[in-house]
Amino acid sequence: xxxxxxxxxxxxxxxxxxxxxxxxxxxxxxxxxxxxxxxxxxxxxxxxxxxxxxxxxxxxxxxxxxxxxxxxxxxxxxxxxxxxxxxxxxxxxxxxxxxxxxxxxxxxxxxxxxxxxxxxxxxxxxxxxxxxxxxxxxxxxxxxxxxxxxxxxxxxxxxxxxxxxxxxxxxxxxxxxxxxxxxxxxxxxxxxxxxxxxxxxxxxxxxxxxxxxxxxxxxxxxxxxxxxxxxxxxxxxxxxxxxxxxxxxxxxxxxxxxxxxxxxxxxxxxxxxxxxxxxxxxxxxxxxxxx
Amino acid sequence: xxxxxxxxxxxxxxxxxxxxxxxxxxxxxxxxxxxxxxxxxxxxxxxxxxxxxxxxxxxxxxxxxxxxxxxxxxxxxxxxxxxxxxxxxxxxxxxxxxxxxxxxxxxxxxxxxxxxxxxxxxxxxxxxxxxxxxxxxxxxxxxxxxxxxxxxxxxxxxxxxxxxxxxxxxxxxxxxxxxxxxxxxxxxxxxxxxxxxxxxxxxxxxxxxxxxxxxxxxxxxxxxxxxxxxxxxxxxxxxxxxxxxxxxxxxxxxxxxxxxxxxxxxxxxxxxxxxxxxxxxxxxxxxxxxxxxxxxxxxxxxxxxxxxxxxxxxxxxxxxxxxxxxxxxxxxxxxxxxxxxxxxxxxxxx
Numbered sequence: 001x002x003x004x005x006x007x008x009x010x011x012x013x014x015x016x017x018x019x020x021x022x023x024x025x026x027x028x029x030x031x032x033x034x035x036x037x038x039x040x041x042x043x044x045x046x047x048x049x050x051x052x053x054x055x056x057x058x059x060x061x062x063x064x065x066x067x068x069x070x071x072x073x074x075x076x077x078x079x080x081x082x083x084x085x086x087x088x089x090x091x092x093x094x095x096x097x098x099x100x101x102x103x104x105x106x107x108x109x110x111x112x113x114x115x116x117x118x119x120x121x122x123x124x125x126x127x128x129x130x131x132x133x134x135x136x137x138x139x140x141x142x143x144x145x146x147x148x149x150x151x152x153x154x155x156x157x158x159x160x161x162x163x164x165x166x167x168x169x170x171x172x173x174x175x176x177x178x179x180x181x182x183x184x185x186x187x188x189x190x191x192x193x194x195x196x197x198x199x200x201x202x203x204x205x206x207x208x209x210x211x212x213x214x215x216x217x218x219x220x221x222x223x224x225x226x227x228x229x230x231x232x233x234x235x236x237x238x239x240x241x242x243x244x245x246x247x248x249x250x251x252x253x254x255x256x257x258x259x260x261x262x263x264x265x266x267x268x269x270x271x272x273x274x275x276x277x278x279x280x281x282x283x284x285x286x287x288x289x290x291x
Numbered sequence: 292x293x294x295x296x297x298x299x300x301x302x303x304x305x306x307x308x309x310x311x312x313x314x315x316x317x318x319x320x321x322x323x324x325x326x327x328x329x330x331x332x333x334x335x336x337x338x339x340x341x342x343x344x345x346x347x348x349x350x351x352x353x354x355x356x357x358x359x360x361x362x363x364x365x366x367x368x369x370x371x372x373x374x375x376x377x378x379x380x381x382x383x384x385x386x387x388x389x390x391x392x393x394x395x396x397x398x399x400x401x402x403x404x405x406x407x408x409x410x411x412x413x414x415x416x417x418x419x420x421x422x423x424x425x426x427x428x429x430x431x432x433x434x435x436x437x438x439x440x441x442x443x444x445x446x447x448x449x450x451x452x453x454x455x456x457x458x459x460x461x462x463x464x465x466x467x468x469x470x471x472x473x474x475x476x477x478x479x480x481x482x483x484x485x486x487x488x489x490x491x492x493x494x495x496x497x498x499x500x501x502x503x504x505x506x507x508x509x510x511x512x513x514x515x516x517x518x519x520x521x522x523x524x525x526x527x528x529x530x531x532x533x534x535x536x537x538x539x540x541x542x543x544x545x546x547x548x549x550x551x552x553x554x555x556x557x558x559x560x561x562x563x564x565x566x567x568x569x570x571x572x573x574x575x576x577x578x579x580x581x582x583x584x585x586x587x588x589x590x591x592x593x594x595x596x597x598x599x600x601x602x603x604x605x606x607x608x609x610x611x612x613x614x615x616x617x618x619x620x621x622x623x624x625x626x627x628x629x630x631x632x633x634x635x636x637x638x639x640x641x
Contacts, residue, residue: 051400052401070637070641240503241504242640251368254372
């Protein structure tokens with residue numbers, strides 16, 4: 001009877017389950033897939049100056065991207081910045097996440113809130129704050145001049161370094177939270193056992209903690225890498241007009257040049273690059289996890 | 292039926308109550324609240340421009356008509372994109388679009404706006420003829436001049452920027468790329484229909500390491516800190532920055548001044564067209580235009596707005612300067628904007 005009940009319940013679940021994903025699927029199709037399909041169609045159109053967008057079916061916009069060294073460099077800069085920010089934020093976030101996961105302090109919840117506090121401020125506001133810190137008359141230069149290290153202000157704002165600092169400040173909480181959730185699931189007695197058996201702390205970390213935390217590392221890295229690849233406000237405000245990443249270049253084409261077909265092509269190149277690099281890096285990391 | 296109705300024999304309905312209190316207010320000589328005429332959604336810049344729209348036109352004129360104003364605030368590029376994205380929709384989200392003359396022309400080429408109806412915009416009859424256009428009203432205008440620190444230099448032409456002693460001291464706002472290329476073209480044999488010679492001038496200028504700032508505000512900060520000493524800008528902005536305490540002077544360059552007009556139009560797919568026209572009419576109110584000039588330094592576009600002499604001298608243009616106005620060739624700009632921006636990004640800024 002029990003089996004029959006379970007079968008009946010299971011059968012009911014099978015019939016209900018597809019219906020449950022229906023609303024979400026419809027929503028995703030309407031607000032994501034459909035607009036993307038339209039945008040992809042735009043990317044095959046032709047831009048005629050003064051006439052906005054002319055119906056066509058051409059891959060000229062993609063050809064233009066891959067044959068123009070300027071845009072290849074913009075993509076390369078974007079990938080470099082995204083990788084740098086992902087790696088640095090992983091290195092910075094791991095100790096914080098480890099501490100948050102292991103601490104038994106009664107202030108733990110306050111510490112977690114402090115870690116996510118930057119997320120409560122918008123990207124633009126945060127970037128504006130960095131502008132105050134890094135500008136020629138900013139806090140850093142004022143301190144450097146006050147202690148006599150420099151006479152003329154050091155150029156910190158409108159540099160790639162400023163962009164990397166700004167983006168890391170944005171993505172660090174995501175990395176910390178993702179790592180913390182996985183590290184909390186690792187039984188501390190495993191580490192204690194390793195240390196008990198004479199393993200050095202570094203060995204314990206690289207042979208025990210890191211492999212067990214790899215799912216969190218993969219998830220955090222993927223999440224942060226995608227956010228970095230699509231960064232817009234921070235590169236615009238901290239990188240200045242000379243520094244170009246893909247999202248600001250895309251904005252330039254859509255909004256300033258009204259060249260929607262080329263802008264749409266840039267969007268798909270960015271999306272395809274992000275997706276490819278994400279899949280490749282995830283596959284590589286998962287293979288290493290299995291070893 | 293309520294206890295009140297039973298005892299008095301009166302039935303109090305909502306409509307009856309409103310009519311009664313309205314009549315009572317009339318009888319008492321009290322001002323009646325204006326009947327709400329709905330909303331008007333205005334796509335505009337934020338900051339001072341929006342604040343002055345509210346203070347000078349919306350509160351004194353439109354509020355009295357019972358029109359509620361909602362601002363759709365952003366820079367011009369996102370609003371242009373929104374207008375284009377909504378062009379096939381019957382229900383647009385903007386009732387009034389505020390754009391510069393160059394952007395407005397580009398958008399009008401897509402047939403996005405209704406022509407201005409003089410019966411719905413009575414103040415349009417006062418617009419200076421040379422500023423009038425069928426698809427929009429000119430709200431305010433200024434002209435492109437050289438803005439400089441008089442303690443450091445005294446340029447009379449864009450060509451003066453090409454001097455080694457000003458290395459690293461010339462700054463530009465990224466958004467004014469078109470105007471900068473145009474300025475550079477005019478000192479090198481170019482014209483309002485040919486900006487190509489400007490590329491050679493700017494390539495030469497690049498040797499002296501000019502700085503490009505992401506916004507007008509960051510450029511103003513650099514002028515204030517004397518990081519840069521001169522730029523190309525609207526005289527109105529120079530006036531505002533000077534008022535803010537930045538040591539600056541403005542001069543119409545020898546090669547002539549290009550006027551910049553800030554227009555407003557009603558999109559074809561606006562939901563509150565009548566209120567849109569009322570808004571445009573309010574923008575042409577002479578009193579409001581004078582207040583706008585006093586605060587932001589933009590010159591009125593209507594012949595019945597009289598500026599105080601000292602203000603007119605500060606922000607206006609002399610007859611000699613007006614004679615040398617370089618009138619933009621909108622067709623040329625619309626056809627070449629994308630290519631010029633591409634060159635600016637790839638060759639000048641890179």
